[in-house]
Amino acid sequence: MVVVIDTLETRKTGRPRHPEKANRPDAPILRKPDWIRVRAPGSAVFRETTGIVREHGLVTVCEEAGCPNIGECWSKKHATFMIMGDTCTRACAFCNVRTGLPAALDPTEPEKVADATAKLGLEHVVVTSVDRDDLADGGARHFAETITAIRRASRATIEVLTPDFLRKDGALEVVVAARPDVFNHNLETVPSHYLTVRPGARYFASLRLLQQAKELDPSIFTKSGIMVGLGEERNEVLQLMDDLRAANVDFLTIGQYLQPTRKHHPVARFVTPDEFKAYETIAYAKGFLMVSSSPLTRSSHHAGEDFARLRAARANRLGA
Numbered sequence: 001m002v003v004v005i006d007t008l009e010t011r012k013t014g015r016p017r018h019p020e021k022a023n024r025p026d027a028p029i030l031r032k033p034d035w036i037r038v039r040a041p042g043s044a045v046f047r048e049t050t051g052i053v054r055e056h057g058l059v060t061v062c063e064e065a066g067c068p069n070i071g072e073c074w075s076k077k078h079a080t081f082m083i084m085g086d087t088c089t090r091a092c093a094f095c096n097v098r099t100g101l102p103a104a105l106d107p108t109e110p111e112k113v114a115d116a117t118a119k120l121g122l123e124h125v126v127v128t129s130v131d132r133d134d135l136a137d138g139g140a141r142h143f144a145e146t147i148t149a150i151r152r153a154s155r156a157t158i159e160v161l162t163p164d165f166l167r168k169d170g171a172l173e174v175v176v177a178a179r180p181d182v183f184n185h186n187l188e189t190v191p192s193h194y195l196t197v198r199p200g201a202r203y204f205a206s207l208r209l210l211q212q213a214k215e216l217d218p219s220i221f222t223k224s225g226i227m228v229g230l231g232e233e234r235n236e237v238l239q240l241m242d243d244l245r246a247a248n249v250d251f252l253t254i255g256q257y258l259q260p261t262r263k264h265h266p267v268a269r270f271v272t273p274d275e276f277k278a279y280e281t282i283a284y285a286k287g288f289l290m291v292s293s294s295p296l297t298r299s300s301h302h303a304g305e306d307f308a309r310l311r312a313a314r315a316n317r318l319g320a
């Protein structure tokens, strides 16, 4: 199913969800293969999760990105919070999050996220955000305040999935000083695709961010993810794995790119489950502590279970 949210948004607000993409030619949508099948949303627990998210006035990447796993995740009360609003200052070609000028930060949001984490009973919470290039610190302090508020309200381990903080000196230090358990920043794609897929970002700046996070606090787990099926070559993916290992990244996620609307980057092809398995095998051989590679892998999919395995893998390696 293709998300037609762009059209709906225009009808509702009179403004396209992605104004920068409105005049782009429609890209054809490939039919999904049989191996991309997801659970339909709608269980009682799913509705309970929705209620807690709404009651706290929170935004989730699960909804904003049109994530295919929402039926499964929300039926287990696993929601991933997206802080600092629902509007992003970047305009990546793959992303369904609304773009434009964001509103001011909500100073009560860290407490709301903390309260919702406790109410959902999360043992591991993932907090991500829109890009906030408009803020002097890129939103780093808001991330830190959210981590601190969660620590006060619950025993959940905390994973942050941050923007690249490009040209925001000192921002990473602020986030790392708040001591998240996992620092995640997605490379999203191979360097040759940055100009078309992630034009506002710089591959080596993202890589360096991950490396610096580990240098600042070696006890923090670092994690990064990419989408495949955007037209990348296999060797480019293997090179990216080497780059991440050179930056001491612990955990790699690889998932199939799905095109949110006809205005987004087209899917070049659907990578087969066997190819995902092969990427996983190679990535482990290259030294990652954890790898999740499958068509429906997303950064925050099964993040709690994966974190437990990640910790065990480090303990195992240190004991070996």
Ligand code: SF4
Pocket (backbone or CB within 6 Å): 061, 062, 063, 067, 068, 069, 070, 071, 073, 074, 078, 079, 080, 298, 299, 300, 301, 302
């Ligand atoms: S995979 Fe992540 S973004 Fe998707 S529904 Fe699950 S928690 Fe939300």
